[in-house]
Amino acid sequence: MTTLLERFIPEAREYLESAAAGLLKLERDPSDEGLVNEVFRAVHTLKGASGLFDTPGLTRLLHAGEDLLDAVRSNLLALDPEMVDALLDALDRVSAWVDALQQQGRLPDDADGVSVALSRRLRALLPIADDSMNATAPAAAAQQADWLIELPEKDRLAAFAGTVGSGSPLLAISYVPDDGCFYRGEDPFNLFPQLPGLQALRIFFREPPVPLAETDPFQSLLAFRALVAQPRGEVEHLFRYVIEQVDIVSIPPEALILPEGDAGGESLHQDFFEDAGLRLAARDFVGLRSAVATLLGETDGQLWVASALRWLDAVLAAPLPNASWVSAVLAAIADGRAFPIGEAASREAPAPAPAHPATLTVAAASPDTPMAARILAEQLRIVAMQGDHDMLPRRMAAVEATVGSLLASLGWSLRDKELASATAEAADGAPERLRELITALYNRVEAAVAGPSPVPASATALLVTSATADSGQTVVGEATQVAHVLKVDQAKVDALMNLIAELVVSKNSLPFLARRAETVYGSREMGREIKDQYAIIDRLAQEMQRAIMDVRMLPVSEVFERFPRLVRDLSRRLNKHIELKIVGEDTAADKTIIESLGDPLIHLVRNAIDHGIESPEQRLATGKPEAGTIQLRALQEGDQVIIEVSDDGKGIDPMAVRLKAFEKGMITEEKADALSDQEAINLIFLPGFSTTEEISDLSGRGVGTDVVRTAVEKINGHVTLSSRKGEGTLVRLSLPLSMAVARVMMVEVGDALFGVPMEGVAETVRVPRDRIRRIKRSQAFVLRDAIVPLIQLHDLLGLPRKGAEVEEEAVLVARVGGTIVGLVVDRLREGIDVVLKPLEGMLAGMRGYSGSALMGDGRVLLVLNLKELL
Amino acid sequence: MPLVFTATQARFEDVCTVEDALPLLEFLKSSNTPEVDLSPCTWLHTALLQLLLTARPRMAASPVDPALTRWVAPLLADASRERGFDG
Known part of the structure; x- marks a missing residue:
């Protein structure tokens, strides 16, 4: 790659x-x-x-x-x-x-x-459909590439014919290399001959050239403008190294229709326009073209009119001439020099809604008014035209045809027969209604066009993007903005973190060394110096650890941000109204934690949508607001991150859960009755449990809640669920902020040393022998008015007892899966920070251990997984 | 050496690169009636094109290369005919 x-x-x-x-x-x-x-x-x-x-x-x-x-x-x-x-x-x-x-x-x-x-x-x-897009596009395109008229008419005519014939897109390229481009080995001019679709090229000095005597041959002063008939991708590929200096704009073919030449000469005879209008209405393009050719032969080629006629000829030469273009060019010729779209000098705001045909012509002259408006203006002019009465019906028929096809191309429609009846009236000598109708259409076209073209003042930022549209400059701009954010491969951060974690652990060997200096070598002073050094290294290591943890911290929004989409899609599919509230998305936790949250949360939110929130009808029936609410909330509590998923749906019915669990043979009838409501609700975390009758593709396969619990426990978190029937459900995930360095409590059993994860340790107590009660075959003792079952860790691990008869038992009171249990060990030792490595290879499948860790003195500490062990 | 100079003429041979810009400038400055022969040229670096457009020397022979004929020759022909810049 x-x-x-x-x-x-x-x-x-x-x-x-x-x-x-x-x-x-x-x-x-x-x-x-x-x-x-x-x-x-x-x-x-x-x-x-x-x-x-x-x-x-x-x-x-x-x-x-x-x-x-x-x-x-x-x-x-x-x-x-x-x-x-x-x-x-x-x-x-x-x-x-x-x-x-x-x-x-x-x-x-x-x-x-x-x-x-x-x-x-x-x-x-x-x-608007593609065709009519073209009708509104010239205004925008002309603004972006208003230099098209600078290209030779010959080249433009050829390009126009080519693109109309083949339908291939046209691009206007403006390339202004900077002063120093030669030094970077760029050769701007020679890029252009590499474009097979190059239609026209203008090379010019971007500022007046310096006299030869003072010129610096290595300072680039040229600029280039070109017309290319080639897919954009190929062009951008060719210019990829200088793309920020290149402006590539797609232009519709009609943007090229820019007659040029000297004003003056006799204006064309009125007959020509009437004849042309009729031929246009009758779609007699061949006849019109020959009329144009005749006229062209009689006109001085240097005149603007001749140029306009050449364009008319080009438009007509297409296999399927575009009637609206023909009509627009005709209108332009009739108005004199009104047509050039790209003439920057005459760029005025379009005239306000025209009141009568006279102002209309002015409006039509504005280069910003698109083709459709011009056509309508021309129709108004024809309607208002005085003249031979016998010709009137035919003229009106022509107007009707033109307006009709314009409407069709815009995808607009009028009330049935409205246009036909208005034209019929006009043909009888009462043109008012037709005039009103066309004026209304004109206003609508204007409104549609005026909308997008002026850039609102508030959107200056937008202006920057659209001005540099397609040039790739935005990418560059944003890249410089975020330049002080360093993007680093996650693996590198992980490697760094592992190293720091090792350092944290290996610094633990220094106190051992200090003790050896004292006891083995008998130098108290040496021991103290080592301890002093240790204090410094300890502080630095901890700061480093904190710093790297900060780097790895991600906000929970990383996982939360997918939920608006999920909730939206699912609620639309299930026809439920659901509002998602997200609270505390800035709360941060270690990357590993955040990443492993994704799947459990998806299950929980799906469950809430599918099982929790009722249909709108049900909700209204029970007096709840129609829209249900699902809340995702994150907060930090001590060294834990709490994620809550709550809904105000129907809640969980403990009775239904009991019944289901019994039906599935998960519990006995007696046990089902003995369970408290909360305990019953917790049953849904058992593998294979689902209360929904039919299995939907969302949830209800009975794996969801089980998956949640397993995933959360894998990262040393735990799940609690509370629910009130009819009021809603709250699932609470508590997760450690970070799991890279774990704190464990060391215990001695026999000759071996084991670690117990600190989050499972409730307290440590010494229990005198005589306070231990024997209940049948199990032992227990009373701790602050509660009976705590006692378990001999030796028996569990199959290790011999060390000091057989002692006065007091060392007991580690642990919390395992919501219950309290006392573990009898030989000796309680201190807590230490370790980097917990999962067991690998042959040992990977061993139950009862969550991993191993290396201690400061080089010994390996096995860390117990009490849950699996008990 | 892609650019070959005589007292009054510069011949552009094959690929003419930016390295030729300085010698070309010296030549254009030194001669009162400089002439260029572009017929053997197949590649004209932008820097050279820029110098030709600045100095507008007479074109003793037009390029043969199709791209140069299509896009460069008309510019220089205009330049040598009009002796005026319209840019």
Whole structure:
């Protein structure tokens, strides 16, 4: 895997997560513009970055998502759950592909097909179908690449013909190399001939050239603008090393229609326009084209009109000429020099809603007004046109056809026959209603277009992104921002932590050494010096340990953040209304702990959704609010992290649990009756227990709660569950903050030394022999008015007793699975910090031990797992 | 040596790299009526192109290479004809 890809993968995951989280929040609060931008930016950046790799499917899908989000961002579209579903599905797919990239270095074979299907689904949600997108696009595209007119008309005409004929996309590339690019071995010009789709290229000095005598041949002063008919991925690939200096904009073919030339000459005869309008309405493109050719032959080629006619010819030359383009070019010619879209000089705000045709023409002249508006304006002009009465019906028929096809291409529709009846009236000499109708449409088009184009002042940040859109600059910008965050491979941190843990343990050998100095070598002074040194090393080691623990600390939000999605999806599927509350997501714990929390929490939340929260009807019937609440709460208590999952659902019925456990033969009838309600509820943690009748794909397979308990206990935590029937359930996980260094209590049994994990130790007591009671074959003693059963650790471990008859027994009182038990040992020793290593190899399967640890004097300490032992 | 100089002419042979920029500049400065022959050139570094566009020498022979013919020759032809910069 290349280093670039290695860096891309974690970044991609981050962006995907933030996009998904943003979408979920957005669904609840669609008005949050900041969020829309955040999600858009994440997807956009990811798309840009993905362009660096050979992953066209992934890029395409992201691009579709980006377009949809862009429409949302521009208020063209309101975000609805269906869109969120589609977008989340797309993100999931991308996420799976990122996994594949990491594992196999490439996308799965079906990626392209899946990508096309998903992209289509996303694009289907876009407000306007592809064709009409083009009608609104020129305004935006012209703003981004307003230099298209600088390219020779000949090249533009050729590019236009090529793209209209083949349908391949057109890109406008602007590349401004910086001063020092030659020093970095770059050769900007020679990149362009490597583009097979290069259509036009303009090379110019980005500032007036210095006279030859003063010129520095190694300072780059040239800039490049080009028109390319080639897939974006290939272009971005070629420019990948300088991508931040390159601006690549997709342009629709009609953005090229920019007639140029001298003003003046005679304006064309009115007949031509009437004839052209009629031919257009009749879709007689061949006839129109020959009329244009005739006219062109009579016009001075240098004139602007001639250029416009050449464009009209180019538009008509297409296999299937686009009627709206023809109409727009005609309108432009009729208005004189009104048409050039890209002419920066005349960029005015579009005129407000036109009141009558005269102002309309002005509005149509504005370069920001898209094609659709211009067409409508032209129709208004035709309606208002004075002239031969005999021609009126035909003219109106032409208007009706044009407006009709425009509406169809926009995906809009009018009330039945509205257009037809209005045109019929107009043909009879009463054009008012038709005029009103077209004016209304015009306003609607204007509104649709004016929405996205002006950038709101509040969205300055957004402006930066969109201005550098597709240039990859955002990626660079963000990278510099987070430059002081060092991304380190987890394995390296783990290795460091292991080393520090070893250090913590090996410093424990110094007190032994000090004692040896005293006892063996008889030097008290030496012993004291060693102890002094030990104190310093001890402090440093502990600080190091704390520091590395800090590095490994992750906020619980790492696991919590997947739940909004889970809750949303499941509640939609089950038709329940559920609100998820997350509290204390900043609470931090060791990475290992956080990572092992994921599965148990998923089970718990699923259970809460599936079994806990009732359907809305049931809830209303029992007087609860319609929407149920699930709360995830994290807090720190001493050296424990507490995670609580609670719901206000129907709770657990202890009776039902008893019955079920009895039916399944897990307990006897007597035992079932003897259980307290709390004990009964705890039965659900037994393997194979489930109270739901049918097995759904969510939960109810009877493995959930068992899995939770096992997983939590594996990381030395424990689970408690409390529930009130009808009121809800609370599951509480208590977990250690960190598990790298464990504190154990050492005990001597026979000649051997064992460790008992400190969290299991309640207290240590010395019990006089005569206070030990014998109940049948078992022993017990009374500790503060409670009977504590006694167990001889020797018997359990099969070791001989050392001091056979002693006055007092050393007893370690331990908490095991909620009950108290006393362990009789030979001697109680001090507690120490150890690095607990699981038993490996032949010993791995041995029950009763949770692992081994190396002690300061080199001996191996076996750490007991009391739960398994008893 | 890809650039070959005579008193009044610079011949661009094959691949002309950024290393040739300084010699080319010296040549362009030293001659009153510099001429360039681009016909054998197959690769023209941007730095050289920039110098040619600054100095606008007369083109004694146009390039043969298709890319240079398509994109560079018209620029230099304009330059030598118009002797004025319109950038």
